[in-house]
Amino acid sequence: MKFYPEKPDIRRLREIIQVFWKYQFGEFLGKTKFKERLFKPLRLYFRDPEMEVDASAPERLRLAFEELGPTFIKLGQMLSTRPDMVGEEIAEELSKLQDEARPLDYREVKETIEGELKRSISDIFRDFGEDPIASASVGQVHEARLKDGRRVAVKVQRPSIEEKIRKDIIIMKYLAKLVDRNVPRLRYYNLPGIVEEFERSIFKELDYYNEANNIERFRSLFADDDMINAPRVYREYSTSRVLTMEYVEGVKLSDILKSPIKFNGKVIAKRGFECYFKQIFIHGFFHADPHPANIIVQEGGILYFIDFGMVGYIDKDFRDKLIELLISIIDYDVNGIIEEIELMGIISSETDKEALKYDIMDLFERYYGADLQRIGNIMKEFTMPRMLIRHKMEIPRNFVLLVRAISMIESIGERLDPQFNALEIAQEMVQKLIIARLNPLNIFKVDMKKIIQLEHLIGKIPQTFIKGLQVIGEGTIRIELEHKNLDELADRIERSSNRISLALLASALIIGSSMVITAELRIAPGIPYIGSLGFILSFLIGLGLLFSILKGGKYH
Template sequence: MRLVPRLGRILIVASRHGLFDLVDDARGGRSLRWLRRLLPGPSAAVASQPRGARLALALTQLGPIFVKFGQILSTRRDLLPADIADELTALQDRVAPFPGAVARAAVERELRKPVATLFAAFDETPLASASIAQVHAATLPDGRAVVVKVLRPDIAPRIARDVALLRALADVAARHHPNADKIRPHEVVDEIETTLVNELDLQREGANASLLRRNFAGSDDLKVPEVHWSHSTAGVLTLERVSGIPVDDLAALDAAGIDRRRLAAKGVELFYTQVFRDNFFHADAHAGNIWVDTTRREDPRFIALDFGIMGTLPEADQYWLAENFIALFNQDYRRIAELHVRAGWMPASVRLDELESAVRAVCEPYFTRPLSEISLAEVTVKLFQTARRYQLVLQPQLILLQKTLLNIEGVGRLLDPSIDIWATAKPVLERIWRRRHGPRALLARLRRRVPEWLAAAPDMPTLTHRLLEQATEGRLELRLASDDLKRLAGTARSDRRSAGWRMLGAALVVAAALLWTSAPDTARAGDVPWPAWLALLGATGAFFAALRSTDT
């Protein structure tokens, strides 16, 4: 019942922004038409805007959690139309700040010391305020400038309430939306909840920042602020204060004399380095989270901020993705089709020639353009959309990577509209991949495994002898555990049971026939001859034998 007022407000906001149009085609869309007559409709100014803009406005009006929901949903370009995804990507996570005194109290509660002891100075006026937390400037006792990120008060229960409401809406969508099996609304809500819960743990964000900083220690490409662990907990995060120019402020970059062409190329290189060298990438790399270091004009570098959403890939997916990119760079469409199937992203029953033809149909129009005009991110998105017709199964980490690639390309083209993404990306990926899978990398992996092999070596003779002994005596058993095998075994048992019942039925028919043909009068009188009893007994025995065979 606590969700009813919130649901009512959502319906009113949705009606005022003309969002019922988005569900007209769903099975439940017509049933909502009566609700439109009861709720206020959109103004002429709102109605004239595109659907994506109306949805973004509605989410902004519903509050910070729904803004965050829209931002996360914008990563699911495999589910959303491009116009809606673009509008949601532009959502700004800016909300009214909470009082500085509340932030001070939260810091003292989390760190268990007075702010005056922890910091030489603490500014209660926030530098920035977002849906999950806000940031305050401070100075450590040794004079170092820092920023202190503090969670909003009572944010966890608010997120829990709104996620519960999203689950209720997902139930409705699962029942009524014609493409519910492809949209998978419950999985989308699970993904949103996981992201939000992770962002509530600032210690996790600090660990992300710490690892990224270690990966780029001494780098000329990326600066990551230092984490001050002595002043950080799950509810408070203290970071080195950095200064720079937001990457989308082109006028300020030009005024500072920054080489934007070099900076754009570095952005593309950084993406492939994070994904394929470190397998740990900043997955929220929009312009608000990327600054430029103004102290380096000739050889500029980026400054990364906000580490709540980071991406990793399973080693297998990382391998298949890199091979796909290389095949795409080389326009090897057959290789792309084979890789999609071998990676397990698509069923083995897919015809490779049909998939190769579909990939060629997507890619060839792009290769007629100058390479500087080709968007690798756009090609990748269209490839995934095409492959969905062939039952492509994408994991969330791949979708997050796809969104990050779109962001990075967007930043690169903003800085340098003439950048050749392909010429920049291809040598970087090939160089990283040679290092990852070349002879030296293979020897390094072997060296890491040698201690494990040496530890297991003393047991190998005993295990080998035991295995040979079992094989010689006929006691060697092969046990397979697989869902497919279990289903196959279940089908076989069902077939055997069915055969048993059919056998019993046939035997009973034969027995009845014997009764009536041998002595119909005595059978009707209840005096059954012994051959018929034998037939009936044999049928029963055959039935139980068939049942018993189902357990073997």
């Protein structure tokens, strides 16, 4: 766990507040308790912004994030994957964030590489390009050649970037808690939770070992596919701050979209979607940022994926439910959709399923026809705040990431091929998956963990069986019963039995008295002895029984 001082950097905090004020978020700040809780203690008194920014609130937010630098650019990129938190309009605008920065001086790059690899740069590389081929806020990439002539791309992290990001995260935590306490209408967004999630994400991305692991895992999953690949990683020339990879020649997909010459757009669109289908629904490990600039196309339509800083993971159980959800969407099965999202934990017992059912039917009606060719449209609706709030839904982060990835790859597919139909390709892939599941040979493909569990169970059977025989042989079998409230039930039965007995006795006395009413023995002229005595006793018993019933209650 990383250590953070409690107090934020006041100078940087003032700078952040000033930038938000500049982009006309001062009105919001002034209406909240920030004015008292934040401005006065920090002596933050700002005049109205001198410049007027003619842009919408989402655009102004993007511009503010870009000006504030690496931490806020990365935060914006993360929020662009969470329309469930910030809404579709803001998420869409933040996805346009330009992560570009002034290139580092070559001297700083050289110092970083030599400090990390503990060798002179001339001892590692035959040639090293001093000008970067790409420059971002966290790091930049240089082209080089190893001593044996292999062409490589070297990703170098900016000096002190981790310390700068750490300071900004302290401020983010401080502001998030302040907002959460003082702005009730924003509590729904759980800003402290967003900052914590961002903290985990950004520090993973800063560790280039994680990216190297992701690249190698992707390569192994598609090792048998000649059309899908990722750069080879050179571990001996890589650290947590320097990543040396195979240099991939080809054309970025972003450039092909501008001028689709020499390439078959129809083939690339289908191949890209099939690749993502396999990543999500078969492997459960996917590249979570399929931006066109992160896919390089080589001759023959070979796709190379680069930049594995952001990936998603899905376990097997969740994948199985996803496939069943996809089948329900393809079949227009509303009840099936509701059943699957309940099994996935997206809705709970508090959700009004009838209301949800009608909303999903409205979605199908809205997207009926050409729009339903994009399955991402339907799945994305479940991540929208209006659906989440109305139906008390909780969306797992990786579900949001995969929906975003599917939507992006569908959008790219439509730009490459106007006749692109994701639904048809998904149907073909689902059919193959079902056939593979039903293959009798798959019976023998048992998960290793299950085999170990079965082996433990089999190992315990002989010992358990022998113990059972010994107990039977000794005649010491004992059955223990646990009862609840049987004492109370017994008391009720006993009371009821007593009352029945008294009732029967009273009835018998009445009948007997009636039979002897004509007897000769009399108390007074016209009044028989025994008959009168019987009626008196019956009356007393009946009165006592009535009192007992009234005292004990109707059902006692």
